[in-house]
Amino acid sequence: DGGITQSPKYLFRKEGQNVTLSCEQNLNHDAMYWYRQDPGQGLRLIYYSQIVNDFQKGDIAEGYSVSREKKESFPLTVTSAQKNPTAFYLCASSMFSGVNNEQFFGPGTRLTVL
């Protein structure tokens, strides 16, 4: 089955620790995205990548970092610099076409800072 997997589903972190969220896709999509979802605020874009070894900041990139060493993988690191990291994190992917951009989403990771 083609799709996007995120792991873990639930993640707990102590303050001051960095943590990495995994996102893998086998859809052969060029572009991948990370969103943060908070209650009542919809989805906000953290980072996105259109091709391997290249990525751009989204609207709320501060305190986060990413890498794109393989087409299939786009891990997100939540650093200790992120002031309020508790949230639901969603990864998505799409073909890089420039038009009709349908994004496919993973099941999400819920991060809780203790």
Next chain:
Amino acid sequence: GNSVTQMEGPVTLSEEAFLTINCTYTATGYPSLFWYVQYPGEGLQLLLKATKADDKGSNKGFEATYRKETTSFHLEKGSVQVSDSAVYFCALSPGGSEKLVFGKGTKLTVNP
């Protein structure tokens, strides 16, 4: 800039009631428009889409028409079911862009 405004929720309906969730947008160029649905504890799934003015997207009994003159993309369903309970997001993709801009979401609860 680009933005999406959805009606505030939550929306509570009885089974078989008619559903409308309003969505209006502001965009440069000619955006594509989307409705996504999120069931509790899950990621988002594409519900329907429209890529140009007057297009109607439809899926699972839901419909939305791309109205350029009113910059709207309202979601409708003639008869909702308990299984339609979810959060619905309206989104746009600006012309030539890979990014999506989302509304804040509308939570729908359908009671038996």
